[in-house]
Amino acid sequence: MSEPDVNNGSLLEAQSRWIDGYQPDLRIRELGTVISVGDGIVWIAGLPSAAMDDVLEFEDGSRAMVFDIKEDLLGAILLHDTDQLTASTLVHRTGRGLYIPVGDTLLGRIVDPLGIPLDDEPAPIPAGYQPLEAPSPPIAARDFVQRPLYTGVRTIDTMIPVGKGQRQLLIGDEGLGRSSIAIDTVINQRGRDVYCVYVLIGQKRSTVVNTIDTLKRYEAMDYTTVVVAEASGLPGLQHLAPFAGCAIAEFWMHQGHDVLVVYDDLSTHAKTYRELSLLLRRTPGREAYPGDIFSMHARLLERATCLQGALGGGSMTALPIVETQQGEISAYIPTNLISITDGQIYLDRNLFSSGFRPAIDIGRSVSRIGGQAQHSCIKDEAKRMKLDYLQFLELEVFTRFGARLEATMETAIHRGQVLREILKQDRLSPLNEKAQIAWLIAFNDRRFEGLDLDRIAGMLETLDRAASETTLDLESSREDWSAAIAQWLSVEDGDTGHDQPA
Secondary structure, eight states: OOOOOHHHHHHHHHHHHHHHHOOOOOOOOOOEEEEEEETTEEEEEEOTTOOTTOEEEETTSOEEEEEEEOSSOEEEEEEEOOTTOOTTOEEEEOSOOOEEEESGGGTTOEEOTTSOBOSSSOOOOOSEEEESSOOOOOGGGBOOOOSBOOOSOHHHHHHSOOBTTOBOEEEEOTTSSHHHHHHHHHHTTTTTTEEEEEEEEEEOHHHHHHHHHHHHHTTOGGGEEEEEEETTSOHHHHHHHHHHHHHHHHHHHHTTOEEEEEEETHHHHHHHHHHHHHHTTOOBOGGGOBTTHHHHHHHHHTTOOBBOGGGTOOEEEEEEEEEOSTTOTTSHHHHHHHHHSSEEEEEOHHHHHTTOSSOBOTTTOEETTHHHHSOHHHHHHHTTHHHHHHHHHHHHHHHTTTOOOOHHHHHHHHHHHHHHHHHOOOTTOOOOHHHHHHHHHHHHTTTTTTOOGGGHHHHHHHHHHHHHHOSOOTTSOHHHHHHHHHHHHHHHHHTTTOOOOO
């Protein structure tokens, strides 16, 4: 005689209890009808209970999100569409908002703003789901920005420092290297226990492919998630892309991790939002942008912060990118973002054309709170450098007229020229913090004075290589660093016979 099936008995008991407790009830489901569809927008009649940001499903398998509510119509942005979506298609509410899968399994993956993989690999198993729209942390939950985030760029880490939890804007004309600085920053986080999220908004496919290939080539995808909304995709997905990237980063922040999120770029995002708003017949404002464009970007960027230790101590650092036209920094969207963020890094076309790369205009760039997070030794060495460099730029004007200068002015001009050569840096070659302190001390010890400018690059290469291999760190004394630098440069100088100053 066979033994009784315990599992089957439990199943039957559960089914019996469910039948006994079942109460017939009236089920009502609202149905709407598509009135028109086009340009990524759907107009729907019916669904009187629909609310903003509700997800809608169509009988053909398409999905949309409520984006505008009028007296007798709903305006929705398409999230996914099929060829069968036409007028008279039935639609119903799902009763939920938009969520994206989050978790460590997204590291190294390329996803769209809905979390759907774009890298031909199986869908990651999420640790949870995060809403795309969420309130920013309250003031009581925030901590001071007090830890540095190293970008690997000489100019930024010394004179325009960025702290973990800061929102630092990258601003400039197209083609000046804004994305290159962001990619360098992501690459420089390797081995620093910083998760990265790179959001590509409305970019061409070639740009998307190049960005991903660069991150893979420098092994940055191990700790990076790329969110892609291509220019050829639905405008609704382009609008949601930065919020999706923010939600992924926000999950890690609440887990106690440090996260860097790059929005490339918010100018395209603003144009997409303007396009959707005009199609939805919203009243246009300045430059035809809707009146809530400032609120939307503020809602996004205010979610970047540094949390209190009691809440895990995680941080989210935001690097939004914005485009200017002909260097016009006072345009509508740039000024909006400047007022929201904690500083800006401005790239100038004239500097770029003269061969100064990265073309960062130190006079127009500022980091309002990054100095509080800068390491004390780097801060001490760099505290007068920005002022000296700006004074050099003013003095250099006199050299264009062939005027005779005093010896002190000539010395100051040569010192500024040396500093300008030092600040030049190739893309995809970020420096660690030990290399940063090495060149700062060498410059302040006047190790570069009296040298031809074409020798600077070779000496910097020697310094960078030796500093990366040394056992010294930022906590070592200045005397130890100075002695080590003198030894490294004496070896370099011994090849040429130049006599370095003491």
